[in-house]
Amino acid sequence: MKHIDNLPTSPGKFKEKSAYIRLRHHFSLAKTTFWTLAFVGLIYISFFRSLHIAHSDSSRRFLRTSFYGPDWEKRVKESSKIGSGNGNGVCVLVTGAAGFVGTHVSSALKQRGNGVVGLDNFNDYYDPSLKRARQALLARLGVYIVEGDINDEELVRRMFDIVEFSHVMHLAAQAGVRYAMENPSSYVHSNIAGLVSLLEVCKSVNPQPAIVWASSSSVYGLNNKVPFSEKDRTDQPASLYAATKKAGEEIAHTYNHIYGLSLTGLRFFTVYGPWGRPDMAYFFFSKDILKGKSISIFEGPNHGTVARDFTYIDDIVKGCLAALDTAEKSTGSGGKKKGPAQLRVFNLGNTSPVPVSDLVSILERLLKVKAKRKIMKMPRNGDVQFTHANISYAQKELHYKPTTDLQTGLKKFVRWYLSYYRDGKMSDQ
Ligand SMILES: NC(=O)c1ccc[n+]([C@@H]2O[C@H](COP(=O)([O-])OP(=O)(O)OC[C@H]3O[C@@H](n4cnc5c(N)ncnc54)[C@H](O)[C@@H]3O)[C@@H](O)[C@H]2O)c1
Numbered sequence: 091m092k093h094i095d096n097l098p099t100s101p102g103k104f105k106e107k108s109a110y111i112r113l114r115h116h117f118s119l120a121k122t123t124f125w126t127l128a129f130v131g132l133i134y135i136s137f138f139r140s141l142h143i144a145h146s147d148s149s150r151r152f153l154r155t156s157f158y159g160p161d162w163e164k165r166v167k168e169s170s171k172i173g174s175g176n177g178n179g180v181c182v183l184v185t186g187a188a189g190f191v192g193t194h195v196s197s198a199l200k201q202r203g204n205g206v207v208g209l210d211n212f213n214d215y216y217d218p219s220l221k222r223a224r225q226a227l228l229a230r231l232g233v234y235i236v237e238g239d240i241n242d243e244e245l246v247r248r249m250f251d252i253v254e255f256s257h258v259m260h261l262a263a264q265a266g267v268r269y270a271m272e273n274p275s276s277y278v279h280s281n282i283a284g285l286v287s288l289l290e291v292c293k294s295v296n297p298q299p300a301i302v303w304a305s306s307s308s309v310y311g312l313n314n315k316v317p318f319s320e321k322d323r324t325d326q327p328a329s330l331y332a333a334t335k336k337a338g339e340e341i342a343h344t345y346n347h348i349y350g351l352s353l354t355g356l357r358f359f360t361v362y363g364p365w366g367r368p369d370m371a372y373f374f375f376s377k378d379i380l381k382g383k384s385i386s387i388f389e390g391p392n393h394g395t396v397a398r399d400f401t402y403i404d405d406i407v408k409g410c411l412a413a414l415d416t417a418e419k420s421t422g423s424g425g426k427k428k429g430p431a432q433l434r435v436f437n438l439g440n441t442s443p444v445p446v447s448d449l450v451s452i453l454e455r456l457l458k459v460k461a462k463r464k465i466m467k468m469p470r471n472g473d474v475q476f477t478h479a480n481i482s483y484a485q486k487e488l489h490y491k492p493t494t495d496l497q498t499g500l501k502k503f504v505r506w507y508l509s510y511y512r513d514g515k516m517s518d519q
């Protein structure tokens with residue numbers, strides 16, 4: 091409307107009258123313009139809608155027949171083959187297989203003889219070339235990752251048509267606490283809609299798989315009773331990420347209750363290690379320390395320490411495998427529940443919170459570079475001040491017992507980091 095406002099007004103003695111006429115003229119002009127625009131807009135919208143639908147239909151058909159064709163089917167089958175080891179007839183669909191935890195879990199499953207097929211959409215939340223490198227690593231082990239979205243029910247159904255998965259290890263998600271303020275809908279898309287789509291397929295296939303999935307320690311939110319136990323309250327999330335993980339736990343309850351799906355949620359506590367996630371502090375601290383860039387270390391109110399219960403990836407993998415191994419069968423069939431099914435939630439942490447400033451000191455020693463520290467008040471954008479897991483339930487049920495302290499784990503991370511970014515051919519970003 092700016093161009094209309096900017097029209098010169100005619101000065102003079104007929105100002106009052108001409109203003110009135112102009113106003114009337116302006117009004118009817120606006121009315122005509124409005125209806126014309128509305129009409130044109132409607133035609134425009136319906137035209138492009140039909141175009142879009144036609145387009146996505148044909149591209150879908152194209153994908154189904156060529157991209158997801160016989161060759162693709164063969165690769166999926168090949169990857170799902172159960173080895174001669176102690177596979178126990180276990181065949182796992184791993185979602186988020188090109189992710190940090192997904193890669194490690196897929197590799198461990200394959201190496202002990204289970205059938206494994208991955209699913210990942212390779213989104214660019216962080217450098218996709220790292221996901222591609224993990225994919226290449228898994229390919230060498232014989233694990234194929236299907237490229238697709240967990241929201242694509244048709245695709246997931248197709249995978250279940252080809253392979254009778256006994257288990258689903260669901261790790262695909264939009265991770266990260268701070269990014270939720272930038273792109274909230276990606277959290278709803280992957281962590282809520284995507285979870286529901288996946289469970290819809292799982293509940294309707296025969297036999298139903300048992301599902302183990304990643305929740306998060308962030309569900310404890312503003313809970314300040316430490317250590318965090320599974321029975322503590324989780325109804326005060328401090329970020330949208332946490333809220334979507336909490337929603338996931340409630341959705342899991344529903345699908346267990348109505349359809350008899352066996353569901354195990356794992357609340358991971360700050361997982362770190364080789365092939366880790368570039369958006370996490372230990373990772374970008376290393377990068378910035380090496381570059382001589384200053385790093386921001388947060389502190390809580392009254393100079394309070396910010397600490398994390400850092401958990402090494404190998405310990406998490408053991409917990410994931412134990413959760414799969416102790417998962418009971420789902421009880422439903424034909425989309426109907428036949429009896430009560432297993433529903434569990436476990437903390438998987440390390441039980442020893444380490445202040446972030448100590449993390450930096452360890453990194454300085456390992457990288458042999460002094461960090462430029464900048465102490466800052468922790469912004470209120472989703473992070474909590476402290477996490478500490480009570481793992482006695484996982485210890486009892488899963489024989490989960492973390493064995494890697496931060497020093498030892500970071501040493502392995504740094505060794506990997508240096509060879510991947512410095513000595514390797516990978517582009518530094
Ligand atoms: N790493 C941690 O410290 C930590 C802590 C708590 C919980 N978790 C949870 O553990 C799981 C694995 O985390 P991670 O650290 O490996 O993260 P990650 O981002 O490395 O892995 C997630 C993978 O899922 C894929 N993905 C995301 N949305 C998808 C979609 N809609 N369809 C298909 N693929 C999709 C991504 O491309 C990515 O490769 C996530 O559910 C995460 O929320 C991780």
Ligand SMILES: *[C@@H]1O[C@H](CO)[C@@H](O)[C@H](O)[C@H]1NC(C)=O
Pocket residue numbers: 316317319320480481482483
């Ligand atoms: C840890 O959790 C268990 C329940 O799994 C509980 O019995 C125990 O008291 C908790 N320990 C602490 C120190 O809170």
